Each structure stands twice: as structure tokens, then as C-alpha cells.
Amino acid sequence: MLEKRHWFLLLIWRTLIQVVPTLLGILLIMFIILHLIPGDAVDVMAGESGGASEASMTLMREQYGLNLPAWQQFTHWFANIVQGNLGFSPRFNAPVTQLIFSRLPATLGLMLAAQIVAMAFGIFFGVVMALFVGKWPDRFLSLFTLLLYSLPGFWIGLMLLVLFSVQLGWLPSSGNVTIGAQLSVWGTIKDSVSHAILPVFSLASFFIAIYSRLTRAAMLEIAHQDFVRTAKAKGISPWRVTVHHVLRCALIPVVTVAGMHIATLLSGAAVVETVFSWPGLGRLALDAVMARDVNVLLGILFFSSLLVLAANFVVDLIHTWLDPRIKVR
Structure with missing residues (x-):
């Protein structure tokens, strides 16, 4: 029993040693790639609203911290992660978590x-x-x-969609539940399964x-x-x-x-x-x-x-x- 417990603790310790630098490296690489993409969330929101003044866009970047250098943005973001905070989404106006x-x-x-x-x-x-x-x-x-x-897989999904949803009408074509349906417990389970069959097999x-x-x-x-x-x-x-x-x-x-x-x-x-x-x-x-x-x-x-x-x-x-x-x- 002690040997199994010692092995399990050793496995957890070895996993943690590998996880921390791996996770940090993945996040850093992804952060760099995302910042190489032209534009930011403020540019997109200004385009969707039909335009915005330079002053308002500058104010929004300051509000969301997008005016800071990239290394400061990553440092602040990683410090928030340690505290369990993934930040705020400008696009969806909600916490990321x-x-x-x-x-x-x-x-x-x-x-x-x-x-x-x-x-x-x-x-x-x-x-x-x-x-x-x-x-x-x-x-x-x-x-x-x-x-x-x-x-x-996406082609198989499209073919299954055409056959079982469009042609035969046996299975729903989108979503994971029927919106607005008042169903019993068994009816809810059956509805969820019917929605999941095609995506799961695809x-x-x-x-x-x-x-x-x-x-x-x-x-x-x-x-x-x-x-x-x-x-x-x-x-x-x-x-x-x-x-x-x-x-x-x-x-x-x-x-x-x-x-x-x-x-x-x-x-x-x-x-x-x-x-x-x-x-x-x-x-x-x-x-x-x-x-x-x-x-x-x-x-x-x-x-x-x-x-x-x-x-x-x-x-x-x-x-x-x-x-x-x-x-x-």
C-alpha cells in the first residue's frame, strides 16, 4: 500500500515538473503569434459599429490595457492567471472565465x-x-x-447532415438541445442524444x-x-x-x-x-x-x-x- 502511494505521489510530482514549463512555453508562443496578427479587438469593434474617433479608440485601448507593450500585457495576464483570473473580454463584454x-x-x-x-x-x-x-x-x-x-471529419459530418437531417429528417441539424422545448427528464436525455449522434460520429x-x-x-x-x-x-x-x-x-x-x-x-x-x-x-x-x-x-x-x-x-x-x-x- 505504501509502495503504491509513493508511486502515485512520484507520478504527480513528475507530472507537475513537466506541466509548468510546458504550459508556460505554450502560452508564450501563442501570445506572440496572436500579437503578430494585424489589428486588435478595438479595431474590430470600431469596424462593426461603422467607425469611431481616434480619441475614443485610444480610450478603449487604455481601458482594456491594449495600449501597453506586449511584454507587459503578457506579464499582467500571467499574473492574473496565478490569481485565478483570465481577464475580461472586450468583444463579449464578460469575464473570460x-x-x-x-x-x-x-x-x-x-x-x-x-x-x-x-x-x-x-x-x-x-x-x-x-x-x-x-x-x-x-x-x-x-x-x-x-x-x-x-x-x-467535416466532410463526413456534412454528408451525414444532408442524409439524416435534410433528406430523411430523422435527426436535428444543429445545436445540442431543442431551444424552448418543455420536456421531461427522459425527453431531455433523448433530445440531447439525438442532437449529439451526428457530431459525435463525425x-x-x-x-x-x-x-x-x-x-x-x-x-x-x-x-x-x-x-x-x-x-x-x-x-x-x-x-x-x-x-x-x-x-x-x-x-x-x-x-x-x-x-x-x-x-x-x-x-x-x-x-x-x-x-x-x-x-x-x-x-x-x-x-x-x-x-x-x-x-x-x-x-x-x-x-x-x-x-x-x-x-x-x-x-x-x-x-x-x-x-x-x-x-x-
């Missing part, structure tokens, strides 16, 4: 559902292809996953292909190792050998790749949210880019970086559960 937390549940729900769907279908397809290698199920699923891998399609091919390759490699032959020689049932010996070891590279693709999943969610008008961080980031709202963009980047780093920490924990030989050094 409030904006992010109002959109974060929708994005996290979409990402989590897509990851679960991708892992479930990807591992299942991979197991089927490995068990029937060279036969028609393997060839059919290999072709199907190749198509999922080759086609962009986001998960690319990752289904990756996980299935990776599971297939890992299982075929592990199936010929000595410990699997020994298990079969002991008379263990083929099902138990496949699940407890082959598949469990094959999941280690799958989990590793799943952790590495959290950032890709997050960027894909931004595209899918735009296609399906999903009210998440992706659409908020797009609006912030168009409005040159640096505070909102940095806040979204900050939370996104924390999400990716937390996912990598969870992956380390799952690795130790799948393979007890893995230790923290």
Missing part, C-alpha cells in the same frame, strides 16, 4: 462521447480483423476503416480508423509471442487467451495513441462544432479569432493545454493498470 465555463461542458461532453465511441468501435473492429485475418470480415473492415481515415470517425488498425496490428504481433503459446498449452480457453492475454497487452499502444490524440480530438471538435453549430469552445474560439479577442483565445488555450496534460496523466495511470511492470523513474 465565465465565457469558457459556459461553453466547456458542451465541448467536454462532445469529446468524451467521441472518444468512447472511437475506442469502443475501434477496438471491436480491430479484434474482429485480428481474429479473421485474411478473411472477408478483415478485408471489409479494413476497407471501411481506410475510408474513415481518408475522408475529412468527430469519432477518424479515430475509429486509427484505433482499429492499431489494435489489429498489436494483436497479431502479440498472438505469436511465447507467453501466449504457453497459455494455450496450459489448456486455457481461446476466449480467455484473447481477452486477458492478447487484447490486454494490445491495449497499451492504443491507450498511448489515444492520449497523444487528445489535442487532435480537441482541434477536430472545433471544426465539428462549426459544422453542427454546437455551442462549445470551438465556436467561441472562432468568434474570438474574428474579433481579435486575445484574452478569450489565451483562456481557451490555457484550458485546452490543461485538458491535454490531464489526459496524459490519466493515460499514465491506465498504463500501470494494463501493465504492472511499468514504473515511474
